[in-house]
Amino acid sequence: MQSQNMSDTIESYLKAILAQQQQIEIRRAEIADRFNCVPSQINYVIKTRFTPQRGYVVESKRGGGGYIRIVKAQLRDDESSLALMRANVPARLRERDAQVMTQQLFDAQVISQQTGNAMLATMSHRTLGVADSRLEEMLRSRIFIGFLDSLRYE
Structure with a gap:
């Protein structure tokens, strides 16, 4: 069995807290x-x-009383949530990020498993078949935005 690296351990710890509450406030030094x-x-x-x-959504306040607030956004099946997700799609979208975002849509019951699988297959490295990773990520971003736009009009 392979052990988790430090980043995975910290992520798991924070996500375990977020599973119990909608948001958390942490101090970097305390977690470190x-x-x-x-x-x-x-x-x-x-x-x-x-x-x-x-x-x-991450907010931070610097200084002596500073904190980092992490809020788990709830994706709702309405146009404003899809617009928010669309606004946060980067110009270059890595395959792993596309997978995570597609999973969010599925978890929020915005898309079916079949639709999600079709989206993932369409955006995969194998399907896109572009040797230039920069170009591939730009293309993936445009495809994902197209999917989001199509979901607004179901």
Whole structure:
């Protein structure tokens, strides 16, 4: 059995808390002390694992009384939620992020499993078959935005 790396461990810890409540407020230094790591490790985890594309809103306040607030966004089946997701699709979309965002749509019952699988197949590296990763990610982003736009008019 393979052990988790530190980033995975921190992510799991924060997600376990978020499973019990809608939002959490943390202090970087406290979490870093808890996991015996540097505070920049906490920044890395939050920046890469708690993104709008993955269904999170992150707010921070710097200074002595500073905090980082992580809110689990609830995707609703309405046009404003789809528009919010659309607004947060980057110009270059990695395949893994497309998978996570598609899973969010499925979990929120916005799309069926069959639709989700079709979306994933359409956006896969194998299907796109573009040698230039930058071009592939740009194409994937445009395709995902097209899917989101089509969902607004069901």
